[in-house]
Amino acid sequence: xxxxxxxxxxxxxxxxxxxxxxxxxxxxxxxxxxxxxxxxxxxxxxxxxxxxxxxxxxxxxxxxxxxxxxxxxxxxxxxxxxxxxxxxxxxxxxxxxxxxxxxxxxxxxxxxxxxxxxxxxxxxxxxxxxxxxxxxxxxxxxxxxxxxxxxxxxxxx
Numbered sequence: 001x002x003x004x005x006x007x008x009x010x011x012x013x014x015x016x017x018x019x020x021x022x023x024x025x026x027x028x029x030x031x032x033x034x035x036x037x038x039x040x041x042x043x044x045x046x047x048x049x050x051x052x053x054x055x056x057x058x059x060x061x062x063x064x065x066x067x068x069x070x071x072x073x074x075x076x077x078x079x080x081x082x083x084x085x086x087x088x089x090x091x092x093x094x095x096x097x098x099x100x101x102x103x104x105x106x107x108x109x110x111x112x113x114x115x116x117x118x119x120x121x122x123x124x125x126x127x128x129x130x131x132x133x134x135x136x137x138x139x140x141x142x143x144x145x146x147x148x149x150x151x152x153x154x155x156x157x
Contacts, residue, residue, distance in 0.1 A: 001031065004056035011054060011087075017042065024050065038068040044075040045083075052080035052096065055089035060096075070101045077107040078116075085113035085135060088125035093134060103140040110149065114140040 005028040014020045023041030030037065036059075040046045048068045051060040060080075064070065071079045081101040084092040093113075097103060104112050111119075114135050121128050 001056075001059055001062075002028075004051070004054060004059045005031075008050050008054040008056065013053075014050070036062045036066055038063055038066070038072075044073075046072050046074075048072055048080045049074055049078075049083050052084035052089055052092045053087050055084070055087070055092045057091045057095060060092055064095070064099055070096060070099055071105055073107075076109070078111075079105045079107075079113070081105065082107060082111070082113045082116050085117040085131060086120050088117070088121055088127040088131050090127045090131045090134065093131050097134070097138050103135060103138050104143075110147075112140065112142055115142040118142060 005024060008014055008024050009021060014024065019042040023039075027039055027041070027047055030039070038047050041050075046068070048060065048063045048070075049072065050056075051063060071081075073079060079101065081093065081096045081103065082105065083089075084096060103114075106112060114132065117128060117132055117135070
């Protein structure tokens with residue numbers, strides 16, 4: 001798992017935030033000495049969110065084995081699957097979906113994992129197309145924002 005933590009620390013979003021780097025470093029040390037757990041760090045993201053971002057399959061599987069919530073929400077109500085989709089983390093996306101993650105979970109901006117992949121994903125990421133195809137095959141849509149807006153207007157949300 002050391003290589004997975006190293007990869008997490010090198011992801012630009014993480015590398016630019018000293019609080020995130022400190023969280024990842026402390027969590028890595030804790031995992032080595034005390035065993036796996038799912039602590040919450042900056043932006044209320046837990047380790048399962050970071051494992052999804054970094055396509056850290058070993059870490060992700062261990063977190064699921066100890067009962068980490070698959071649809072855990074960060075401060076913006078984003079799930080690990082939402083982060084995995086945005087970063088084109090195909091293996092993490094597959095593991096999360098196969099273990100029951102909600103493919104159309106809405107965040108606080110009414111975005112779905114597929115909408116994050118399309119609108120925020122790095123177009124240079126070679127795994128975005130295969131991740132997108134996998135999500136679509138498993139029922140993912142981008143209709144979250146419009147549907148939520150309509151429900152909100154009618155007072156149903």
